[in-house]
Every structure is written in C-alpha cells, then in structure tokens.
Amino acid sequence: MISAKRSWMSVVVMVLCVSLLAACGGNGKNESGSEAEGSASAGGSPEKVTLRFMTWDSGQTLQPYQNAINAFMEKHPNIEVKVESVPDNYDQKLLTALASNTAPDVFMAWNYPLYVPGGALEDLGPWVEKDQYDLNMYYPILMDYMKYDGKLWGLPTTYSPRAIYYNKKLFDEAKVPYPQDGWTWDEFVETVGKLTKPGQYGFIATPDDVFTAQPFFWSNGGDFISDDGKQIEGVLNSEQNVKTMEFLKRVYDASSKINTAGKFSTNNGIEAFQTGQIAMWDNGMWPLGDMLAAGKLDLGTVTHPIPEGGTLKGIIHTSGYSMPKNGEHKDEAWELIKFMSGPEGSKIITANKFAFSPVKQVDKENGYANDPYLKAFAKELENSDKLIANMRTEKWSQAEDIIRSGFQAIFYNNADIKKMLDTTAQKAQEVLK
C-alpha cells in the first residue's frame, strides 16, 4: 500500500517536473492565448487588440507616459493599451513573465546585456528595416545603449544626464559664491568643506554607489572596465583612478567629518535636499519639475567639477521600449514602440521638463538646452561618449558588487586606496571569466 502510494506520488512528481522544465525551455509557442486574436490587422475591419505595456513608473512619473499612450489610442482606435505599473521588483516580475512566455507586449528595459542572452527579446533590427524607420533622428550615444551583440533591442524612451543641484540659500548663508560650470575638483572639495556644519551636509552623492561615480572617473581619463568589457584589471586600478578615488575620499571626508555618516539617506537624499540639509546634491533631472513647482527652494544647477586637464564627461540614464520574441501582437506592439519613442510620443512625454527627448528635433523644440535650470544637464551630454559599464558585459552586475565593496572599505575603513583598487580589480576580474 505504502510503496504503491509512493510510486504513484513519484510519477506525479516526475510528470510535474518534466512539464515545468519543458515549459521554460523557451520554445516560442504560447499555448494559452488563442491564435485568432493574434492576427488583428489582417482583415478589413480590424478586431480590437489589447496591448499590455509594463513600466517601472507609477503615479506622478507615470502620467507623462500615460498621456502619450492616450494619444496613441486616439490615433489607433482598434488598439487598447493597458498599463501595468510595477515600481518594485520590476526585474523579478519581468523575468518570471519572460520565463513562462507571458511577458507584456511592450515593456521598459535598460540592462540589455543581462536580458539578451537566452533570446527572449525581439531583435528590432528587421522591424526598423521593414518600415525604413529613421534611426538617425536619435542621439547616437543613446542608440548605443539600445544595442548589444550588434543587434537592436529597444528604441529609447527618454534620457537624462546627471548634474549637481545646489541650494542657493545655504550658499548665501555661508557667504560662498555659487558654483560655475567648469569648476575644478579642488574648488569642489573646498566648497563642500565650507558648507558642512553640524546637521548640514556639503554634498551627498552616495559615493559608494558605483554607477553614479562613473563620470568622475571618466572625466579624469579613467574607467572601470575596458571598452570591450573583458578587462577590469589594469583599468580599474589605473594611475588616474587612484587620483580620482583620492578625490572622492576627500569629498567624503569633507562632508562627513562632522556628520559621521549620512551617505545613505531615504530616497537618495531628496527629502534632505528639499528641507535644506544638503547644500549640493547629484541627480538626474526628473525631480526638477516637481521641485520648481513646489517653489520651496531657491536652487541652481551646475555641471560636475572637472580635474586639472580633464574634460567633462556626463553619465546618461536612459532606457528602451522592448518587446518579447514570443509576443502575440507584435505588429501593434511595434506601432506603440515607434509612437512612444518617436517625435509624437516623446514630445508629449518630455513636456513640463520631465526629461529630455531622445529625438534631436524634439529636444531642440523643447529648448531645454537654454533653460537656466537644464543648461547644466544639456552640457553634461555634449562630450559624453562613454557607455556605462553595464552595457559592456553581462557580468557587470557581479563585478559591481565587488567594486562597491572595495569602495566601501576605502570610505568607511580608510583602506589604502592603491592597494584596495589593486585587490578589487583582481577579484572583479575573476568574475568576468
């Protein structure tokens, strides 16, 4: 009896396991969806198609995208777009859906090197070719963020460089002149020191955030990883990088000598900046519109400081609209992607200083490059020719963990900079194998 029960159970288990494994093997049939629905554009009177659009934006930051989607639906009455807003655990949700062939028809993505291997994403190259879609309307650097392995995986959404916000009132109180574009590292450290007092920080940039530290390294001629994504050793621990690290450590010490910590703050310190506890703050342009609308702060923006003999090289935050290889409504999804990324959609999305448009023409029309608050951001883009480290190898995220750990040892425990960069580079190199 018992053994019979056991073998019966093991059969059930086997069947379950095999069917589950088979389901995730990734051969592209979608069994649950009805095939009829898929070919909407074929007939004379098109059937109504519902597209699922997934984004990490929500609430206020979703609104600009929702506006563009509404415009799209007006233009295409046969297509309904349902927005799925997932502000937390986005990658978890997307991966789970991709693994079981139930991904949304269009979704936002940015870390293509991680998503591309395995072949769940649709190569947009053939679609571009088919429609003779003009990719030259976009900023070339942004298109580099959409490519990996020589193929095109998305069309850009919006972009924003990072710049430094400063609180004019705190500068006035300390009788320090406002910073000017093109200022030097030494001036920066000095300014941070002057603006730091008990309960007030000269600068917060979460310095152990590897991602946002990149522009400092670039502008001094250094980098984290070689352009081909294969070499960290010798790149991360270069002569220039030791200098950059020494500078960052000085910034850190200047800001934290009185307030022993305060590197992390809720939400990257936005609340602390808004309440006047941080004099300078490194971020993208997204919160600017809301902060100006609130009108509480007298703020200015300035480009990142540059080292002696260095050039300003800004970092760009951007993302793309992508679709899954096994999507049911690819034709409609492509229409949506084109609309959202192209002049019409991006014009709507980037209204009210929400972000920069990836379309050069729209950017020009918006005139943000001449806006007193956005000038600094626009300047950051000018010489930016570096691709973020994530885009160069699919193993970057693991290397980044090790590098962050090394940075923290320098910031928190005063580890020797040269030695620490050497060992960190060596350890991170291991990961790339």
Add this chain to the structure above:
Amino acid sequence: MSRTNAGEAALLRSARRKRWKENLAGWFFVSPWMFGFVFLMLGPMLFSLVISFTEWNMVGAPKFLGFDNYIRMFTSDPFYYRALTVTFKYVFLTVPLQVVLAILIAVLLNRAIVGIRFFRAVFYMPSLIQGVTLALIWGWMFNDDFGPINFFLEQAGLPRVHWLTDPDVALYALVIVALWGVGSPMVLYLSALRTISSEYYEAADIDGAGRIRKFFSVTLPLLTPTVLFNIITSLIASFQTIVLAFVMTGGGPAESTYFYSLHVYRSAFTHFKMGYASAMAWVMFVMIVLLTGLILKSSKYWVHYEADGGGR
C-alpha cells in the same frame, strides 16, 4: 499448538489491520495539506532543486553544471560568508529577544485594568504593518537628518545615532524593527496565560512560593509549547528576512545588513543567476531544517504538554 499459532496469526493480522487503519486515518487527515503540497509546492520545489545544478538566466535554456554552484558558494563567492554571518547574528539576536519580550508584554497585559482591550490592540497593531509601509516608517524613524528618534536624542542632550548609516549599528536597528512586530507571538502567550488554572498558583502559594518563583516554576513551564512554536516560526522568519534590508538599507552600509535571502534575491534577479540562487536557497533549507529538527528533538526535555501530565 496449531490452534495457538492460528490464534497468534489472527491476532497479528488484526494488529496489522489496525496499524493499517491507523495509517490510513493519519494520511486521510493530513490529505488536504498533502494535496496542496503535491500540486502546488512539490513541483516548484523539485524544479528549483534541479535548477540548482545548472546555470540558468531564466530567459534561456538551463545549462547543466553538476555541483559547481554548491562548490562556488563555499569557495569563491566573496559575499557568501558575509551573508551567512549577518543572518546568523540577526537570527540569534532576534529570536531570543522576541520570545522574552513577547512573554514580558503578555504577562504585563494579563491583568484587569481599565482599557485593557485597547492596550492589547495597541501592542498587536504593529504586527499588522508590514512590507513597504513598515520599511518606510522605520527608515524615517531612524533617519539621520530628520528622524524623530535622533531629534529626541538631541533634545535630551544625547548624541545622534547613525542608525542606518553606521556599519556597526545598522543590524541592531533592524533587530529593533523586528521586535516592534512582537504582537503576534504576544497574543499567543497572552491567551496561553489566560488558561492557566488558578489551582496551580494556589498550590504554589501553599508552598510559600514568591512571585518570581511562581513565574518560573508554574507559569513558564506551562508556556513552553507556545515557546517551542514561537522559536521555530520566528527562526524561520528571521532566516528569510529580506524586506527591511531591501528597502531600508539595501544590504549596506558596508554589507552590514547583507542578509542571506538578500543575497539569494540579488543573485537571481540582479545577476540573473537563478541556478546559483536556487543552490543557496537549498543550502539554507538544509540548515534550517537541521536546526528545527534539533530543536524539535530537544523539545521533549523542556516542553511540557499539560495533557501528558508532566512529561512522557
């Protein structure tokens, strides 16, 4: 002779039948759970076990690796032992403190004073606040710059504490948050206290026992089944803790709150290494099951079920 044999055989048969009936009855009663287990859990569990021997980025086909993931964990993962240490430290702080605090509050609330129903609700309420709201509210409480706790400290002339930004303090801050949710076990202890028969105390009174001795010789033994339950469930929950670190500290500063489950999560959904994440999950599974088994085994020496009349 043969008659006795036949009789013995019949007896044996009936005993066997009884055993068989007993087995059947047992499996019948646990069948709802078995059903749920076989159809909702077993497949996914075995799946993750199989995946733990592969390299799988979740969007492609898995690649078989043998024991590589398990070997890597113990030999070349720079964060594994860190995550293990942090988690064990957290567990061994949180579990005993929670048990003690829950019992203390339950004893405190086990009396007839005005508004006692209100107070019980007050102590239970924090355990209703979970997830993002919990992390946000405590991230704020502990904030360096505008957190109320530091504000009070400063008003009292004490130095500010960098609760979440000092690597030496952050883990303890998270323990405090965990202890705030002591309401659920407290309810269990409180109800257990309510049912202790007054005869026991009267007997202890006759022995001339003081209040402290009464607590240790009467109250505490009768709470042990609840303590056993509390220890095991809180152990498991603490091992799996992730939300607080995820939202409040991100595992930092300097990896001081880098929990095991955060490492599992990040391996899976930041590094896209589901195979490795599964392997780590199974190692944790084995660790907790061993610990739980040990505690359950030990329970017959210290857990007192009243129905047994004081021990088996």
Add this chain to the structure above:
Amino acid sequence: MQAQAGKPWERIAMTVLIVLVAAAFLFPIAWMLSTALKAPEDIFTPTPSLLPETWHWHNFADAWKAQPFAKYFANTLIVVLVSTPFAMLSSTMVAFGFARISFWGRNALFLLVIGTMVIPWDVTAIPLYIEYNKLGLINTLWPMILPGMFGAPFFIFLARQFIMGIPHDLDEAAKIDGCSRWQIYWKIVLPLCRPVVVVIGVFHFVWVWNEFLTPLIFINDQDLYTLPLGINLFKNAYNIEYEKLMAISCLSVLFPVTLFYFTQNLVLGGLSLSGVKK
C-alpha cells in the same frame, strides 16, 4: 487566569508602565497617522513634529481617489473572505492528524511541513508561475486564495501544538463510545479548538491582507490589484507621495485591527498550547 489585582500603588505602577510601553509602541503608528494628515511640504522638516501644522483630512480622500482603491479593497476582501474559512478548517484537520494519530511517516512528514515554510519563495516563484499559467490562473485572484486553502504550515504547527495539549482521556472516552476518528475530530476536538481556530482566522486574515509578492508576480491587470500593490503605487524611483501612502496604509490597518479588537475575547478566552481549561 488573570493576575489578581494587587495593592493600589502596585496597580497604578503597572498601569503607568503599560501606558509608557504602549506609547513607545504606538509612536511610529501615530507618526503614520500624523504624516497622513500633513501638507506635503510640512512632512520633512528639520524639527519633526507629531502634530500637523494644519490638518489635511482631504489627504485621505485624495489618496483614495488617486487609484481605484475601492476596487483594490474589494479584491483584497474577496481573497481574504474566501480563503480564511478554508484555512481555519484545513489547518486544524491536518493538525489533528499530526497530533493524534501515529501513522507511518508522521514525523518526517511533519518536518516536511515545516520545511516548506523554509524554502524561499524567490526560487520557486517561476515554476509556480508556469504551473498556474498552465492551469489558467495567472491574472486571477486564485494564486492568492489557493495555497492557504489546503492548510498553511504555520497554522498547522500552531494547531498541532494546541491539540497536543488537549487531554487524551477525552478521545479515549469517545473511542469507547464508538466514535470514529472523524467524529472525535469534528465533535470533540474542533469545538475545544475554538480559540486556536479564531487565532488562525485572525492571523490568516492579516497575512493575506498584507501579502505583497504573490499578487505582484501573479497579477498583471491593475483591476485585480490588492491593497498592498495599490499602496506601492505611491512610490516610484525618485519620489514617494508620503502623505497619500500613509493615509491608505492607515485605512488598510484599520480593518484588521478592528477585527482583532472585537474578536480578542474569543481568542483570549483561552488559547493554550499546554492544555484546556480544567
């Protein structure tokens, strides 16, 4: 039993102690409520204050209207109301099997029950998703309802501890009277289990009410969102609408806390894992 009232000064001292500890426990919740009532620009100030400068009661209405919270609320309620009765029944039934019948494989199976609490959800979510997808349950409320229906390990364990404390002579007597196992469970043990059943009900209610990851992964359509997912929509990469988030959080807590307030006598009427009242 309840502690006897001692000398008057002792009673006062105890009451003061309870009030003080309660105040400490309540403070973060009071902070939530006060945030929910503040104007957005008063939320973060260098000198934090528990009392709002101006009372913005309309924050609650604004938050409620920002998303279809009536819908989210209804969805949550459906999930809770459908799954909780099953959880109460199945958990005690399974627990009875573990506590009272010594069947083949019992101890190993019990360890397995506890073991299933241990395996992190992150690594089983994908196969579970694939399975639910095959069953056509993705984007329905079922993935939130189903698992608890068959008895959750936590509650099975809780009920087992309770049932182990019920004196055996009761079932022995019933057995002699010719009661079947089922009758013993249904007529004798289950009625004695009332407190633990109520506890399971309350805890399960709270647990499902707050569940975040399950609906996040298995539900796509925002019309099917539950409260925790709705609350999360007030948060994005660079901005948190604190006053609204806290307003809905307060409303969300209100329901279970009211439930507890009114059922506490049922619960505290006697849940003892060591034995029934003599």
